Amino acid sequence: MKTSLFLAILALLFFAWYLSFLATRLDRLHHRVETSWANLDALLQRRAAIAIEIARSEISDPASALLLTFAAHQARDASIKDRSQAESSLSGALGILLDISESVDEVIARELLDELRTLNEKITVAIALHVESVTRTQLIRSQFVIRVFRLAGRAPLPVIHEFEAPIEAESN
């Protein structure tokens, strides 16, 4: 009788430890989703700023300047819902610029475009990290134990925003 009670307590303790282990895991992932999104957001904002700077420089002709400025402002002001569309059109506008950038030989313009290129590479990495942390979190949160014991608390289930794919394709 005593041993079985002892075993039961042991099992219970182990289960409690396991729950706390899962909760730590989930907490880490939630934290990562937040930071990776904040990081990506900051990079996208910076890209919009550079886009406006490029639009005002001599690299872009009036037509593409108009397109860039419009796209950049839209990307900055867009709500989460419309951001997908806005960021994609900015990606498109910048993609055209990067294609012709080989022929630019003015120093300041070159620096701007180089900055844009490095920024684009970073955005690609940031997107990959964010997508990874989101899918990982979704995967863990679908687990039975986590759902039953409500280990996720009141944290909203993270979702991947749609605009994240096209930028990746363009920046390569």
Next chain:
Amino acid sequence: MTSLLFKEKKRIGLVCPYGWDTPGGVQAHIADLAEYLISQGHYVSVLAPTLGDSEFPDYLVSAGKPISIPYNGAVARILFGPIAFARVRQWISQGDFDVLHLHEPAIPSISLLACVAAEGPMVGTFHASAKKQKAIFAIGPILEPVIEKLTARIAVSEAARSTLTEHLETDAVVVPNGIYAKRLANGNVNSAWAGDTLGFIGRFEEPRKGLSLIIEALPEIIREFPKIRVLVAGPGDSKTYLENIPSVLRGRFEFLGRISEEEKADFLQSISLYIAPNTGGESFGIILAEALAGGAAVVASDIPAFASLLGGGEYGTLFESENAVSLARTINSLLADNKARDAIRIKGKAHAQNFDWDLVAERIYDVYEMSMVGLGKVTLASDNRSWSRFIGK
């Protein structure tokens, strides 16, 4: 890239799973990366198992003596166990690192131990590519929560990336291995190695490197190019190896032993064709990138890693893996056509610049930067547990 110079100086900890004193791709990669980062002004410490007490660079910290176990078709010198774990924890707590970079954290090694012990910005690089194994399903649930702690994952090739997705259901950023393209670019033609010569670099005794395939293909090549010679560079016992080569072909082989970096540049510049007949087990093929950078025209087997490095045949010629007839045919047609050979040589050399450390290290550093955002320094995981805080540790 000048932009790297303006970046903040960081404290970076690299963990190498394999014995530092045994030659290998991962070790070479880590040494190059460490030296590059140091040259950019960062503080770098490398934790690795070491065998002897030979001279080690300043940045190296020994984790103890490695043990040899068979892993992935070769003998790996790795280290684990409670003493190693204590050593890893000590290194982490004393290092005060901004970011940890763990290499091959999915095998039982100090990289895995570091991943368990640490908390904070961690980047993991996955080098190996392997076929889907049953055993992985058994260890998956143990590994997953550990690997999940990595803030960012890097795979050295698409092959390594798909291995990772299949085995551990997690994605990675692909950053190739680095080479010093500029050091290899300016070799001089050495007349002793020039003429109708086929070059091979590597541990020729290992069957998966595929030197035997060249031997098999040789008679067919001699028929069209009677002066053909095979130059083999790399460590190994050439005498015993020669005995296994049919006596008529023995005179065609020349073993150079291990060659220095300068000799390698000359070697690649001198030979007519560089042959990589590997039968598998390669995840990236750093030697191919080096051969391209050295200006050699490359013929390689069409294993996934090589095919992807050579752009599906655009930067080097592919033949059907483990098929001597296909190899002989490919070599013969290329030796006969100088124009085609030069064209592919120039294309390949330009392509190799993508693997230069200047670019690769910058991309790796980008990943460091991304993973450091929003997280503090690297700490020991146990320090953050609530009960440790509760008892005031």
